[in-house]
Amino acid sequence: MDWKSGIAEAAERIAGHVRRTPACTLDGLGLAYPVEVKLEQMQHTGSFKARGAFNTLLSGPVPQAGLVAASGGNHGAAVACAARALGHSARIYVPEIAGPSKIALIRDLGADLVIVPGAYAEAAERAAEWQASTGAMQIHAYDAPATVMGQGTCMAEWEEQGLQADTVLIAVGGGGLIGGALGWLQGRRKVVAVEPERAPTLNAALRAGAPVPVEVSGVAANALGAKQIGDICFGLARDQDIGSVLVKDDAITAAQVTLWKSARQLVEPAGATALAALLSGAYVPEPDERVAVLVCGANVAPDPLAG
Numbered sequence: 001m002d003w004k005s006g007i008a009e010a011a012e013r014i015a016g017h018v019r020r021t022p023a024c025t026l027d028g029l030g031l032a033y034p035v036e037v038k039l040e041q042m043q044h045t046g047s048f049k050a051r052g053a054f055n056t057l058l059s060g061p062v063p064q065a066g067l068v069a070a071s072g073g074n075h076g077a078a079v080a081c082a083a084r085a086l087g088h089s090a091r092i093y094v095p096e097i098a099g100p101s102k103i104a105l106i107r108d109l110g111a112d113l114v115i116v117p118g119a120y121a122e123a124a125e126r127a128a129e130w131q132a133s134t135g136a137m138q139i140h141a142y143d144a145p146a147t148v149m150g151q152g153t154c155m156a157e158w159e160e161q162g163l164q165a166d167t168v169l170i171a172v173g174g175g176g177l178i179g180g181a182l183g184w185l186q187g188r189r190k191v192v193a194v195e196p197e198r199a200p201t202l203n204a205a206l207r208a209g210a211p212v213p214v215e216v217s218g219v220a221a222n223a224l225g226a227k228q229i230g231d232i233c234f235g236l237a238r239d240q241d242i243g244s245v246l247v248k249d250d251a252i253t254a255a256q257v258t259l260w261k262s263a264r265q266l267v268e269p270a271g272a273t274a275l276a277a278l279l280s281g282a283y284v285p286e287p288d289e290r291v292a293v294l295v296c297g298a299n300v301a302p303d304p305l306a307g
Helices: 003-014 049-058 074-086 100-108 120-134 145-160 176-185 201-208 231-240 249-263 269-280
Strands: 023-026 035-039 067-070 090-095 112-116 167-171 190-196 243-247 291-295
Touching: 003 049, 003 145, 003 176, 035 145, 035 269, 049 074, 049 145, 049 176, 067 074, 067 120, 074 090, 074 100, 090 100, 090 120, 100 112, 112 120, 145 176, 145 231, 145 291, 167 176, 167 269, 176 190, 176 231, 190 201, 190 269, 201 231, 201 243, 243 269, 249 269, 269 291
Parallel strands: 035 291, 067 090, 090 112, 167 190, 167 291, 190 243
Antiparallel strands: 023 035
């Protein structure tokens, strides 16, 4: 598949529907070097997911039965946002662990929201049942070409903004964001996957040589909680021989605090996971290595400004 051409086309398709999020360089993070960051948590609905949702909906016809999606929260909000903007109905299944702020966001965006006991896998089963019974169009959270190409526009945009880094650290859940980055970069920069120790989906797959189910828990589970890495991401990661590191939950929460105190950026655990690899020493750059971090989610639970 020609990922780079597909991502370039996706960027044209979704222009005007998504935000061009800021990119800058941060110092004062307690590191001996500056870090380039892209603040994708400032995207519509507080995560990169809007890119994939809009690309999917704008790529072809939507059935009269509307849309259905399973989500840990951020994907569901993105689908609800894109559906409302483009005039479609949407039914979103989320697990209980999605958390009150993400559940409220999806509800506020006008979707038909169904909260499912369990984790993401249970929500995905219910979404598949709804699709089969109604003919609704399902937008996969991370393992569909249109989704991955949409997410890849984030990295394409970052390069347009002048990204200088040799190495980019990206948090991984199901693999849509890092898969899109790999599809765009094609080995031109080093990519390091960062995952919580308690949700090691891609790390386990790379060690096993194939996607395998893992147990998922921890502070970032409602965003990085896929039980098995997507086939698209795994193939791209394996072919490009990317780096993979794991971080502890307390390193993730410490990175959240650092982003707030040093840069006044309020992010959810998933959004701080990639930076946690640098702050905790899980990834140590070479002396002259320039590094960048993709900050990807803002939906903190509970919502600090909820009335």
